[in-house]
Amino acid sequence: MGISVIWSVIAILVRWIFSKRRGAISYDSSDQTALYIRMLGACVIFKQLFSRDVRVRSQVGFEPERRGSHPYLGVDFRTLHSRAESAGSIPARRIRRLFSFQRHLLSSRFLRGAPHLNPLHILDEDYCGQAKCMLEKVGSWNFDIFLFDRLTNGNSLVTLTLYLLSHYGLIELFQLDMVKVHRFLVLVQEDYHNHNPYHNSVHAADVTQAMHCYLKEPKLAKSLTSCDILLGLLAAVTHDLDHPGVNQPFLIKTNHYLAALYRNTSVLENHHWRSAVGLLRETELFSHLPAEDSLNMERQLGSLILATDISRQNEYLSKFRTHLDQEDLCLGNASHRHFVLQMALKCADICNPCRPWELSKQWSEKVTEEFFHQGDIEKKHKLEVSPLCDSETNSIADVQIGFMTYVVEPLFAEWARFSDTRLSQTMLGHLCLNKASWNAMQPEASGSSEELESEQEASSRALPQGSPQS
Numbered sequence: 476m477g478i479s480v481i482w483s484v485i486a487i488l489v490r491w492i493f494s495k496r497r498g499a500i501s502y503d504s505s506d507q508t509a510l511y512i513r514m515l516g517a518c519v520i521f522k523q524l525f526s527r528d529v530r531v532r533s534q535v536g537f538e539p540e541r542r543g544s545h546p547y548l549g550v551d552f553r554t555l556h557s558r559a560e561s562a563g564s565i566p567a568r569r570i571r572r573l574f575s576f577q578r579h580l581l582s583s584r585f586l587r588g589a590p591h592l593n594p595l596h597i598l599d600e601d602y603c604g605q606a607k608c609m610l611e612k613v614g615s616w617n618f619d620i621f622l623f624d625r626l627t628n629g630n631s632l633v634t635l636t637l638y639l640l641s642h643y644g645l646i647e648l649f650q651l652d653m654v655k656v657h658r659f660l661v662l663v664q665e666d667y668h669n670h671n672p673y674h675n676s677v678h679a680a681d682v683t684q685a686m687h688c689y690l691k692e693p694k695l696a697k698s699l700t701s702c703d704i705l706l707g708l709l710a711a712v713t714h715d716l717d718h719p720g721v722n723q724p725f726l727i728k729t730n731h732y733l734a735a736l737y738r739n740t741s742v743l744e745n746h747h748w749r750s751a752v753g754l755l756r757e758t759e760l761f762s763h764l765p766a767e768d769s770l771n772m773e774r775q776l777g778s779l780i781l782a783t784d785i786s787r788q789n790e791y792l793s794k795f796r797t798h799l800d801q802e803d804l805c806l807g808n809a810s811h812r813h814f815v816l817q818m819a820l821k822c823a824d825i826c827n828p829c830r831p832w833e834l835s836k837q838w839s840e841k842v843t844e845e846f847f848h849q850g851d852i853e854k855k856h857k858l859e860v861s862p863l864c865d866s867e868t869n870s871i872a873d874v875q876i877g878f879m880t881y882v883v884e885p886l887f888a889e890w891a892r893f894s895d896t897r898l899s900q901t902m903l904g905h906l907c908l909n910k911a912s913w914n915a916m917q918p919e920a921s922g923s924s925e926e927l928e929s930e931q932e933a934s935s936r937a938l939p940q941g942s943p944q945s
């Protein structure tokens with residue numbers, strides 16, 4: 476790729492960043508430069524944000540310590556509060572931006588890894604070429620999201636979502652403004668906590684990739700509308716937004732204000748949804764649509780995200796089972812399609828054990844690390860240690876085996892009844908093999924094997940209520 480091509484890409488980009496045209500730009504995925512534009516776009520926006528942030532911070536005399544006002548959590552209350560009022564005053568909005576920028580500085584691998592901000596870095600042909608290559612197989616169940624995240628400098632969520640939105644032609648169809656789309660996705664990616672071992676933007680990218688695989692399944696592909704697809708993708712992208720890395724019981728027992736706000740019910744999921752709505756409104760992504768339509772989108776987004784509350788799994792599963800037994804799912808009916816999307820998102824959210832072992836194992840290690848971290852905080856503050864969170868009495872293997880047996884297998888068995896395809900068989904195959912691998916890794920019970928078994932059973936039973944995984 477010659478220098479002149481690079482400069483013309485930059486010229487296009489600059490024109491596009493500063494133009495206020497709405498929905499006028501669409502990208503053909505076969506266009507050689509399209510991927511570079513997509514990647515560069517995020518990069519240039521980073522740079523703009525960065526310089527603005529530095530400017531604003533020096534004006535205000537900003538103190539570096541602004542996070543962690545809660546003894547246990549890295550949640551910034553002021554940020555959350557100001558986000559809750561969507562039409563906040565200008566100073567409040569500015570402060571909210573300020574925190575978001577600061578968070579970006581602290582957490583972005585892109586900025587940490589590239590002290591001399593030069594947008595051309597991202598044009599490194601090797602990485603770009605490899606990431607682009609990977610995107611050609613984005614519908615593959617073996618897609619390695621960890622590798623993709625490294626190749627995109629930690630921007631897997633932004634890059635993948637931009638690719639999928641244009642792949643499905645949604646930018647054009649919904650007349651979305653590319654600048655707003657970028658800004659929305661960059662903010663979403665930043666509002667995931669990169670220091671969470673599991674609930675971070677790579678998990679969101681992974682769920683989005685899985686969702687894409689399900690949307691392509693014949694039954695869904697031939698019946699879903701563009702609106703369904705847009706909502707399905709957006710829900711996957713935002714479903715764990717601003718996750719604090721601890722579960723709902725923890726928030727309740729530490730009297731977190733979110734628990735009070737949402738009355739101890741789907742506390743995290745409500746927060747992910749309202750955070751997503753906050754960013755949608757702030758970036759005015761749907762502001763060109765009739766108010767009624769964008770409100771309806773927000774509502775449906777909420778209904779999808781709330782379905783990922785693992786403690787309500789049985790409710791959704793028995794409804795799914797009843798439909799399958801009675802063979803009465805009619806995908807011409809919008810409310811049935813919405814239900815199927817809820818089930819697809821639930822599957823995407825907990826599909827880790829259905830991935831090939833090399834990927835699945837990494838997810839298992841990460842989620843257990845997050846559980847044990849919560850357990851350590853609980854011990855430190857003399858709180859009761861949550862089920863599965865005690866590193867002294869649990870192992871990765873027994874946490875995983877319980878999770879697979881009681882949560883994942885029942886869900887994917889029904890999904891395979893609904894969508895009896897090669898993908899479903901592949902997923903069930905991996906699930907079975909991965910479970911056998913964890914079983915083989917179980918330490919030989921040195922003491923009483925009965926004791927081990929009953930303990931394992933107890934922790935598994937506790938899963939649906941106490942599981943931080945979702």
Ligand SMILES: *[C@@H]1O[C@H](CO)[C@@H](O)[C@H](O)[C@H]1NC(C)=O
Pocket residue numbers: 727734735738739
């Ligand atoms: C939430 O649960 C806590 C602890 O069980 C309880 O003290 C509190 O009153 C509950 N809040 C609401 C709104 O139900």
Ligand SMILES: *[C@@H]1O[C@H](CO)[C@@H](O)[C@H](O)[C@H]1NC(C)=O
Pocket residue numbers: 808809810811
């Ligand atoms: C769609 O399904 C819902 C729920 O099963 C039902 O109440 C509604 O009447 C159906 N709508 C149509 C147009 O069939």
Ligand SMILES: [Zn+2]
Pocket residue numbers: 678682714715824944945
């Ligand atoms: Zn999740």
